[in-house]
Amino acid sequence: MGIKKQLGIGFMSAAVGIALIGGGTYAYFSDSEQTNNTFAAGTLDLSVEPTTIIDVGDLKPGDYVIRDFELQNNGSLDIEKVFLETDYKIVDAKGDNTDDFGKHIEVEFLYNADKLDEVIYKTTLAELKEMTPEAVNKHIFYPTLGEKGLQSGDLDDLVVKFNFVDNGEDQNQFQGDALELEWTFNAEQATGGEK
Incomplete structure (x- = not known):
């Protein structure tokens, strides 16, 4: 055998040995678990x-006229704030209006059916229409619903008086309008938080 052949066999033997040692180094026990989230x-x-108050x-x-209605939370999340947007349209029967009919309809939000004399907030429809929803929440719904708002599954009775x-x-x-x-x-x- 020539020197080249002996060197070649030596290199091959060394390469196989290193491969076996290296392969053995990476051998280990393993286990796995899967979670479903x-x-x-x-x-x-x-x-x-009702939907028609x-x-x-x-x-x-x-x-x-005194009417009551329920605000119901039928969802799975708590409601912190309720905002009310007011809009109305006047049907002027004779076409002679010089004033907004909404300025003559006063709205009193009353605490509940048992305390009709306790007014939460009083305004006219015209003023209510101009109020921001945040202001309405502050003056009307916050005093009624409180800091906790309307919890999931709860309902609150509200009473309103139109004058x-x-x-x-x-x-x-x-007349006739x-x-x-x-x-x-x-x-x-x-507000969201840790679950």
């Missing part, structure tokens, strides 16, 4: 019952 978002579901006719100055204010002046321009009121209630979740 889920992230599911909750729901906000604010409902108002007021539908009354033949009002005259000095008349008032057609008799201002002692000529209000003939409103109608005011179509639209209230939109918006819910905001409670």
Whole structure:
């Protein structure tokens, strides 16, 4: 055998030995486990019952109407704040209005059905329409719902009194008119935290 052949066999033997030593170094016991995880978002579901709070006719100055309604949290998340947006449309029967009918309809948000004399907040529909939803929450819903808001599965009874204010002046321009009121209630979740 030539020297080249002996060197070649030596290198091959060394390479096989290193491979065996290296392979043995990486041998170890192993085990594995798998977990199954889920992230599911909750729901906000604010409902108002009844959906028509007021539908009354033949009002005259000095008349008032008391109605109650429920705010229900049918979702899985707590509601921290409720915002109310007010809009209305005047149907001017004779086309002679020089004033906004909404300025003559006073709204009193009352505490609850058992305490009709305790007024939370009083304003006119015209003023309520101009208020920001945050201001409405501060003056109307925060005193009612409190710091905890409306918890999941809970409901709160609210009472509202509508007064057609008799201002002692000529209000003939409103005869036969109608005011179509639209209230939109918006819910905001409670602040997130550790689960």
